[in-house]
Amino acid sequence: MEDVREEDRGILAPCGILCLGCDIHIGEGVEAAKQLKKIWEGWNMEDLGPLLGLRLKGIQSTLKTLNKYIDMNKRGNCPGCSQGAPMANACGIALCVKSKGYWTCAECDDYNPDSDSPCPHSKEGVVPTSDSSKMMKIISARYSGNTIENLKRCREIGYSDFINEAQEKVKNGWRTWQVVSRDMLFTEATKK
Numbered sequence: 001m002e003d004v005r006e007e008d009r010g011i012l013a014p015c016g017i018l019c020l021g022c023d024i025h026i027g028e029g030v031e032a033a034k035q036l037k038k039i040w041e042g043w044n045m046e047d048l049g050p051l052l053g054l055r056l057k058g059i060q061s062t063l064k065t066l067n068k069y070i071d072m073n074k075r076g077n078c079p080g081c082s083q084g085a086p087m088a089n090a091c092g093i094a095l096c097v098k099s100k101g102y103w104t105c106a107e108c109d110d111y112n113p114d115s116d117s118p119c120p121h122s123k124e125g126v127v128p129t130s131d132s133s134k135m136m137k138i139i140s141a142r143y144s145g146n147t148i149e150n151l152k153r154c155r156e157i158g159y160s161d162f163i164n165e166a167q168e169k170v171k172n173g174w175r176t177w178q179v180v181s182r183d184m185l186f187t188e189a190t191k192k
Helices: 028-042 045-052 056-075 092-100 132-142 146-157 159-171 185-191
Strands: none
Touching: 028 056, 045 056, 092 132, 132 146, 132 185, 146 159
16 A cells, blocks of 8 residues: 555545545535525526426425535545544444555455455454455445446556546546445345
């Protein structure tokens, strides 16, 4: 990890999520929400919307949701798990990687990206997010295997070259939401 500059450490999460293209990290969604709220309020959509076939309750509900979403970001954009994101304190993967002094799972000899269960570090009886193995499965499924491919690529070419590739990829329009599964993975995992 010596070849990774401090300012680049928020680019990739320990599990392989490419934070550089994550909306929670870059804030494009919040800016879009602010813009939509400004437009709807400027147009007084509550008055005009019903004439356009929109339900008043739907307009009010949407504005309320936009306000909540915007307010959630008052703390600022997520810095990334490696840079102190609050979620990293409860994530089994982030805690495991940090305890070993690694940046990502790619550095761990036990991590096997070609296995159905890439992370063998399982803790029975804990919530899925605290268990590295279970969390790796959830994250991999949520991001359609993209996280595993990112970690493989880090092993193949090293962090410095991966960062360069990632920066180019995001510059050309790639975002993490483009690979996110429509399955309710976290919802299902936390029901159990």
